[in-house]
Amino acid sequence: MTRKTAKDFDPQVLKLFDRYVHGQISRRRFLTSAAKFAAAGLSAEILLEALSPKFAEAQQIPANDARITAQYLEFPSPDGYGKLRGYLVKPAHYSGKLPTVLVIHENRGLNPHIEDITRRLALDNFIAFAPDALFPLGGYPGDEDKARELFATLDQTKTRNDFLAAAAVLKNLPEGNGKEGAIGFCYGGGIANFLATKIPDLAAAVPFYGSQPTTEETAKIKAPLLLHYASEDERINAGWPAYKAALKAAGVNYQAYVYEGVQHGFNNDTTPRYDEAAAKLAWERTLAFLSSHLN
Template structure:
C-alpha cells in the first residue's frame, strides 16, 4: 500500500479490506471495529489506522471551486412537511442568468454523510454544465453536516429516515417550482442518495429523469408509479447492492418503465467519488457522460 493517501487506488488494498471499509462506511461496524478487524488484514509494516486514513475522503481538491466565476451559490431553507421546520440546501446556478431565464433543475442527493464538500462539488459541476442544482442536507434537523465524516456517520444513525424521505420529496417539489426553473426536474444521488432517488421516482410523478448511483431499490410494489426515465449505475465489485438488482430489474420490466442499467466491471462501490481511492476515473467519466446525456435529452 502506498504511504501517500493521495496516490492510493482501490488496487492498493486487499479486497477483504475494501469489504470491511464498505461495512464501516455504511455503519455496520464502527471505527474501532474497523481498526480491530483491519489489523488482521493489512500487510506487515502497515497499520489499520494508516489504511483507514488512506481510504477516507480527501476534500482538498474540488473540481469546481466554490468561488468559480462561472457559477453563483446561495443557501436556501426549504419548508419541511408536517411542521418539521426546514431542510437547508445549497442552490448553484450558472452565472449571468438573465432575469427571466429558465433552466432545468437537478436535485442532488448526498451519500450517508450529509451535504459534504464532495456533494457540493457535484452540484457546482452541474451548474457549470448549465443546470440549476439543488443539494439539500438531510442532517439539517441534527445540526447539518458536521465537517467530520465520522461524526456525520454517527449522526446518520440517529436520523429519522421517514422524515428524511419526506424532506427530499418536499425538496423535489421546491426545486421544480423555483422561479427560474423551466419546470423540468431531474435527480441524481449516490449510495444512500441513490436509494433516495429511486424512492423519489416512485413519489414524484413530475420527475423526468432519475439517476441513482449504486443505490438500493424502492419498495418493489411502488415501481409501477414511476414516470421518470431511469439511468442506473452499479459497481461490479458491490455484492451488497447488486444482490438487490435482479428483483428490481424484473419489477421495472413488468411495469414498462423506461430505463437503462450499467454495471461497471471491476470497480468498487463509490467509484464516482473522486475524493477516495475507490474512485475509478474511467468508469466515473463514462457514467457521468451518460448521466449528462440523459439530462440533456429529457430536461431541455
C-alpha cells in the first residue's frame, strides 16, 4: 500500500487536523468539519485514521537493537508529583565520556515515536534521555487521544519544572561529558526554547516548530539555537518575527530554517505530514549542530 503524504489531503483538512491534535477542537468537531472533504466512499473517520500515527510502520530502531542499551530511569519530581520517569538510551559500546541530549516529546507524552527518536540519537553517539511528562498521571497510555486528554490536565508550571529536573539528572550522569543539549518537537520544541531561557550552561537547543518565549525571557538565552520551522505552519510561525527580533536584540547565536511547502510535524515519520526531504535535511543539520556544540 502506497504511503499517504500531506499532498494527498486537502490543505483545509490538514489545518483541521492540526487544530484537533493541539486541543483547539474536539474529535467530533474535526469529524463534522472534515466530512465535506472526504472522498467518495470514505468517511471522516477513515480520513482521521489515515492522518493518525502509524508507529510500528515508521520505527527505525527496534528497542532491542544490539547497538544500544535502553532503560527507564526514575527520578524525583521537584514539585511534589512523586516519581518521574524517562527513557535513557546509550550506545552499547563506546569509550570515554559522551555528550548528552534531552529529548522532549509532543503533547502526547513519551510515545513510541519519541522513543525511536531517542534511540536514533544514541546510534549517533549521544546519551539521550526522554522524560515522560505524563508519568505522574500513569505515563503514556498507548492511545493518542487519551494521551492528549491527560496532557491537558497537567499543571504546566510543575511540568516545566519536571523537565528542568530531568535536564539536571542527565547533566549529572557520570557517563556524560558535562555538555548537554536539548531537542524538542511541537510542544517539546516550546520546552526546548524554555529550557534555553532557564539553563545558563545549556550547550545547544534544537526546537522543531516550537512555540517561542517572550522577549523578556529570550534575553536570558545563552545557548546556541538551531530553529526548524515549516512554511505551512501558521499557528507557530505567527510568533517567529517577534522571536527573531528578540534573538537579534539579545545577541543570541542562532540558526533558523523555514522548510518550504511542508506542514507542522514534518519530521514525524509516523504521519502523512512527514516530509522525507525536509526531515532528512533538518536531521542532518541537527546532528551536525549537536556534534559541533556538545563534543
